[in-house]
Amino acid sequence: MTSHTYDLIVIGAGPVGENVADYAHKAGLSVAIVESELVGGECSYWACMPSKALLRTGQALHAAEKVGVTGTLDVAAVLKRRDSFTSEWNDSGQVEWLTGAGIDLVRGHGRLAGEKVVEVTTENGTRTLHATHAVVVCTGSAALLPHIDGLADVAPWTSREATAVEQIPARTVIIGGGVVAAEMATAYQALGSTVTVIARSGLLGASEPFAGDLVAAELRSRGATIVHGSPATVSRADSGEVTVTLDDGEHVVADEIIVATGRTPRTEDLGLSSVGLSDGDWLSVDDTMRVTDVEGGWLYAAGDVNHRALLTHQGKYQARAAGMVIAARAQGDEASNPVPWSDYVATADHQAVPQVVFTEPEVASVGLTAKQATDQGLDIRVVDYALGNVAGSALHADGYEGQARMIVDESRQVIVGVTFVGPDVSELIHSATIAVVGEVPLSRLWHAVPSYPTISEIWLRLLETYRAEA
The missing domain is CATH 3.50.50.60 (FAD/NAD(P)-binding domain)
Incomplete structure (x- = not known):
């Protein structure tokens, strides 16, 4: 049995764990990351990347058909392209990145074995890792x-x-x-x-x-x-x-x-019982990703495993906050009670989460649905507009069909939710995310002029409809 000490130990080397480790190391901490499968995690090899590679070719073919171009789909070529995005399920490139970033990789199954202690079962025996400041669980979900x-x-x-x-x-x-x-x-x-x-x-x-x-x-x-x-x-x-x-x-x-x-949390064999938690449970955290039910404030959890927002991009957002706050706390900075929307918290998890469903048509949304806003007691107005009636949509695809919805908080005159459904609306959602996160007043948003002829003109149509209904 060998023993090593680091400032921070991260369990799970998916996109979330990698980001926690990277941000903490850049801030001056020594970091070890533990992974039992492939470095890069679920998203790289079995979820986001391969699924979108499978989807994209069919979407491209159907998009071509809607502007008068015909063709056929080569299934073998689609699968080969998918394989290129998973690097043939070889993580050597990801490992090279970790090494170059100065992060130590420990291959094996990591389990908590007490306060700030992680035991890793490897091919060559057991390694015990000690953390001087924190352990972060980034094991995801199954x-x-x-x-x-x-x-x-x-x-x-x-x-x-x-x-x-x-x-x-x-x-x-x-x-x-x-x-x-x-x-x-x-x-x-x-x-x-x-x-x-x-x-x-x-x-x-x-x-x-x-x-x-x-x-x-x-x-x-x-x-x-x-x-x-x-x-x-x-x-x-x-x-x-x-x-x-x-x-x-x-x-x-x-x-x-x-x-x-x-989904279910990947915490069944994580040693949670050694620190007073229940094996197999989701991990509850505060906005800095610190686990709330463990004394001492040394255990954190980011990504799917905390059940806040089961999305890779949101997990990476949480990871940035966790890596930065752990480093700040380790170095004695004033980060124990960070304010909302600061670098050290994942405030957007609550009511500003963006998501894209890569179906046909695509579904892109951010913030609250009408039902969620109503359930929260907000005084809202729902503004709907047919996406196919925008000039840019007609140019984009013959017979373009889609729908846009904007949810306005009437008391504050800001947008709290947006949903777009239609071909290629995934590229529209970040503008909506900025409007929701930034709480941009409708009076100021009126001056954000969309380029013509693009589908982004939907913003003008939604605002015009809102004013007409006032």
Whole structure:
């Protein structure tokens, strides 16, 4: 057994852990990062990057078709391009970056073993790491498998298998109606699979209602089937066929099954009980990412594992705050009670989280939905406008269809939520994010003139509609 001491120990070398380590090290701390799989984590190899690579070619082809260009999709080429973005599941490039950044990598399974102590099981034995200041848990989340009779016995795919697929099944059944389910349905349908989605309450229930409706309509127009029901049993025949029996007795038969019904924290074997927490739980944190239920203030958690906002970009945002505040506290700076919107806190997690769902059409949103704003007791006005009526949209694609919604807090005259649904709206959402985070008054936003003819002219139309309805 060997022992080493660092200022900071980070468990998990995904994008979140890498950012915590980088920001803390740049501020002067010695840092070790522990990883049991591939450096770069879920997003690099089994989620964000490969899934978007699978989606992009189909989106590009459909976009070309909408301006009069026709073509066919080469599935093998799509999978090869996907492989290039995962570096063939080789993390040597990421490791080289860590080394160059001055961060020590310890490969193995890390577990907490008491206050500021991490034990790492490696191929060559156990290493004990001691932290002088802090330990940060960045282990992320894993796909949640629901308790459905027979499901575990049929070797279901989760997002990992679905994004790393080597051969597209002829028929795919997807259980779930959230982001992963909608994106995989879009990708697999474009890649030639006959897709059935089993979604009890429809698609994208956390978004504005029109978002799920428009995505579902597009999937159906391309041949997918969406079933509203709950799976009762799942079985796989000797031939390999999977049969899902719904609670109403209906059967869905496919060649493979993808389960996309939520996430669970990767804390089951993390040694949380050694510091007074429960193994397998989400970790509750304050806005500096410090775990609230551990004495001494030395344990932090950033990214999915704290259950604040399960998005890579939001986890990286949290990581920046955590890395900076840990370094500041270690060096005696006044950071123990940082103010909102300072470098040391993740204030935007609460009501200014941006998200893009890369379906067809895309769904891009930031802040609150109308329902969320109403539930919070805000005095709001909802402003809707058809995206297809903007000149830039008509140029972008023949028959462009989409919808925009702006939620205005009437008492403060600021925007608290925006949702865009339509082709390529992902590139619109950062302007909305700036408006929400910056709490830009509508009177000042009126002077942010959108270029013509672009889809960004939607901002003028939304503001004009708001004034007309006043």
